[in-house]
Amino acid sequence: MNKPEIGIGLVGSGFMGRCHANAFRSVPGLFEVPTEPRLTMLAEASDDLAARAAQALGFARGTGDWQALVSDNEVDIVAITAPNLLHAPIAHAAIAAGKTVYCEKPLSTTAALALEMTEAAEAAGVVTLVGFNFLRNPMIKLAREIIESGEIGDITGFRGRHAENYMADAEVPHSFRTDPQGGGAVADIGSHIISMARYLIGPMAEVQAECRTIHAARPVAPGAFERAPVEVDDMTHALVRFGNGVSGSLEANWAATARTMDLSWEITGTKGALAFTQERMNELELWSGAAGRSGYTRIESGPAHPPYGQFCPAPGHHLGFTDLKVIEVAELLAAHAGGASCGPDFREAYEVQRTVEAMQASHAKRQWVAL
Amino acid sequence: MNKPEIGIGLVGSGFMGRCHANAFRSVPGLFEVPTEPRLTMLAEASDDLAARAAQALGFARGTGDWQALVSDNEVDIVAITAPNLLHAPIAHAAIAAGKTVYCEKPLSTTAALALEMTEAAEAAGVVTLVGFNFLRNPMIKLAREIIESGEIGDITGFRGRHAENYMADAEVPHSFRTDPQGGGAVADIGSHIISMARYLIGPMAEVQAECRTIHAARPVAPGAFERAPVEVDDMTHALVRFGNGVSGSLEANWAATARTMDLSWEITGTKGALAFTQERMNELELWSGAAGRSGYTRIESGPAHPPYGQFCPAPGHHLGFTDLKVIEVAELLAAHAGGASCGPDFREAYEVQRTVEAMQASHAKRQWVAL
Amino acid sequence: MNKPEIGIGLVGSGFMGRCHANAFRSVPGLFEVPTEPRLTMLAEASDDLAARAAQALGFARGTGDWQALVSDNEVDIVAITAPNLLHAPIAHAAIAAGKTVYCEKPLSTTAALALEMTEAAEAAGVVTLVGFNFLRNPMIKLAREIIESGEIGDITGFRGRHAENYMADAEVPHSFRTDPQGGGAVADIGSHIISMARYLIGPMAEVQAECRTIHAARPVAPGAFERAPVEVDDMTHALVRFGNGVSGSLEANWAATARTMDLSWEITGTKGALAFTQERMNELELWSGAAGRSGYTRIESGPAHPPYGQFCPAPGHHLGFTDLKVIEVAELLAAHAGGASCGPDFREAYEVQRTVEAMQASHAKRQWVAL
């Protein structure tokens, strides 16, 4: 009767590491998962940091050596929330060890590295999952279902955006985000709206982008007087053409003063339309055209929209960000146990990254770039 | 370095039981709690049910006898999510055993029983907490802070409501909800808006209510042809006068066809106003009157509004219902460890219940009823 | 081919007088009205004031004597926008002269006087219309049509309000509004939500109200140091039971700090619901319960909602307040020419006033009052 246990090895214990730990702890009480996750091991930058984080997040053991974690016999799933530069070496080691790999986005610092990781994972046949958690929202799944059903007709237009304000202040100092390897706003949050556009509409065929740096220089460290130039974009506006003929626009903006989470879009079809913003993540707006009654209907998330019902049998009880991560982990456990891959896997994350780089190339060349 | 452990005994494993279990599992990875909760024991209607629920929710042991749970040495906190009728006996036993008692609302089936429970708990000096989870929302705490600061001036008016649609359909059969001991809509969800009004404004001095049964009869069981009369209200509208002179209105409605969670209010002061609905629980609207710029500002929950920051260091990442329960449990653990009582304790829950009964009495007498 | 002309006599040239004048000028170019209105005569407090107002508003003649206007042979319709105290004598004179009477609300200062006016008009068989202009909104007509069609099932609950902030400041001095004959907030704006409730649901059978004066004293004149006590309500909350069994609540509030025009309501039926606020007067929200798609649909005003199409052949071009007055005048001209009375006529306005007084009486007696 007891479920088989699987060992979770977590690399990194920052905000995302905490989210992963919480999700693995919560999931068995909420979902019918095939296995019982055990918080086996946590890796951090030193043994000491690892021991403290393991204790805080409920892991049995800690280690300052992620290679020890990856090769540990009790670890079945390697969850990577380490700095972006480390994603590739950790993932390659985990793949080599035959582990399921659950990696935060971006998959790597360049599309080329992401492709190597993808090919290694595919060659090894391991399960991979990349943490584009916003796709886990039941409202997003509902949107895809509505689009696929033809309910809103043929899709004609897309208008999407991910805008936040965490870099709006010129005094926010340099960090991994503003490192050229970080890729700027278009990589950091543009990747979210790109992945969602791909999930809902499909791959893009061609892009034309304008990347702009709003704050030309930032302090070299928090509070520092010295400033260094910024080489990445704060804001990117792009024209996009999808492979299926849909066209539209897309914005990535981390200096959007008024926005905290405007991961939003309107998708127009010949018979209806859908609109969404993560700022009201428990709502999906569906337009239909009944005579004299046409308008957007605000659908609230509820048990009619799986897997909402795992959290609550009644509507009106909002899901939040941490719940999205629980859903993601439930899907990961199902895929690990041999179910259909829930995606997005490494290949999908590579495609997202390739799209980001096409936008950057388009800006550099001032031309449309085909994908 | 390790925190002391405390044992959690949970009675009941329905929706609320699952929420409790999840909250106890999640809280140590998210909050700096003084103790480490252990899921020690779960009680259900039979040993068999209990064993299965314990396994599903991660408890070490199960029992068909809640008295065994209450008196178990390893149980420090008794969490009661059993049917309402059982709240009193379980709570009395837990109080007698000196345990901290964490009870779902309503505290009991009558105010008189609730008062007995309250007096027993106070005499025994045990920590108590009742699960009015909507009070845990950082936006509600912010509202209280704004009111207390005088930022919106003297409060003049209150307009509140808790409206849902779970009983809107005449075919929803009788259940504990429609049992006269359940108390109808005014007790079931009216208690939420009453508790919130008390939290934000203070106790009521006088009420005048009109309770109405919309569906005079309901099936005796799901799908049954036979119908039995309904004796409780589906919808109550009330006039309320608070002790501090504020006056207003309040509605409880479980047959509000269009509403899933309209626990909402507008509080007007002489210099400003606040508005909130649980349907958009991550937003609080604050009106201020700057010349030519007056209007409601939509404040989104974020790290500036504790304890949001425990879940995420950045704004825009919504809290959801399960997070409210985690906050509640964090406050419970703090109170259990000797911190200030977070409330609402048994006495507060009794006061809420007394207010519900005053509304019912007002309806019966067709008069204002003083509290 | 030319339409017959009718002469308009306007008494009063304040804000409402200007609105009337504008509506009479605009209506023939927008509606297929049966007659061509001529701005014949304007009466004000003195000949001089009248001459200037007539010139400014485009009337052919001015007079300081409203009796001359009422008895003028060229005046067919007497439009009354004079102070409330004068409504009765002017209306009686106009009725005696057989004129159509178009009177601003309130019909008079007491229900008893309003009844006398009503009976006089009915005895004389003249057309009357009272300016409850918010009823002219195509969205309100649509709401009534939806309710009457049964589309949202049997109506079960009503929750209405008219809240503004024009008296929120304690320094707003005494005026006709705070005169006991003015009747306070419940008369001044409560009458709007009462008239709308009657239009949409029907007459009330019983009310229970709590009237409250928020600012106990106000300056005797603008800027005056001296203050005099206020005897009317600033805010009234009421419970209401309609003749057809619907029950609910209603608020009138002219000290609602945050509100400029919250003439709003939610009407719940067994199959759906409607919600509206004058703050977004071009929208009506209609809830329907399609599986997995249930929610409020935001219907925007458009040509599908007569008489919107008189103003514009395409949706999206908002109607505003002045347009409501144009619609009202178009309906007045049709009724004057022998069409069906558009209402609300004097009797309807009397019924509204009687309801206001029942609320005041209920407050005084602290009891339910039957109508």
Add this chain to the structure above:
Amino acid sequence: MNKPEIGIGLVGSGFMGRCHANAFRSVPGLFEVPTEPRLTMLAEASDDLAARAAQALGFARGTGDWQALVSDNEVDIVAITAPNLLHAPIAHAAIAAGKTVYCEKPLSTTAALALEMTEAAEAAGVVTLVGFNFLRNPMIKLAREIIESGEIGDITGFRGRHAENYMADAEVPHSFRTDPQGGGAVADIGSHIISMARYLIGPMAEVQAECRTIHAARPVAPGAFERAPVEVDDMTHALVRFGNGVSGSLEANWAATARTMDLSWEITGTKGALAFTQERMNELELWSGAAGRSGYTRIESGPAHPPYGQFCPAPGHHLGFTDLKVIEVAELLAAHAGGASCGPDFREAYEVQRTVEAMQASHAKRQWVAL
């Protein structure tokens, strides 16, 4: 004391002609205009049509010959609401006759013709005004004032759109709109968002556009079986760079199924932001960043926002589309009497048209096009 009269000559009596007539009739009762407009003459396609339209819209005379109107001594202002092809000849004749010219948009069918008209008007020194009526909204004037004051800091980003659904249905037949001279969606409604962007931010320096035809063929006439190909765009997405360094995106879409009047934008500055949609034209959202209180404030139009007060002394009484036209005409009369030009004049309309053509050229060349 009486104001001087000026004669209005209106060419065209369709929807826009009716709006003009209504505005000229309404304006003297609402605004302190320097002159008293007389509806002197109306020109239509035939004498008969003109006579009927003159009668319906209140003009003294009608004519089937617009040249007679333009050269009539009693006509001081020539208002052009004729088909676009006729704008140029009528305007040139009116300019030659020294008349003030009030022309609906687009100024002409090509930017080259618009430039000729502009140069002729400037050489003759006549007053010109083009009917970009959405600029007349007090909320738009407020937005410009806020931007100019520096209240939201330096502007960094613009995201604008004009989306409607009047051509969304593939069965909407060919008309002047789909004529290549009509210019498609980018000309028809793109011009509105371009003019508003110029009004608020300034001229564009460079554009990159993707124009797309969604319905490749349309019926040759209403209900016709025969279809002819469509050569104009249904939807254009563009990247824009303004002369002052602001960059962003812009969309024109007349096949936006779910939209009736989404003339909307968000303008981001380093200290705040503004957001607006014509779908809620009486609201402007202003973001400010007070600690713990940051958010968008929904400002409702009111007397604090001129010229709202001309319509109503109290807030909450919405302005509508017809009111915008009244404001436009009030500004026209002031400019005609020698006041400062209110704009947009012919030159501004030419600049808008030039921007439209730059977008079309960019699409054709698949390159950025400088302006």
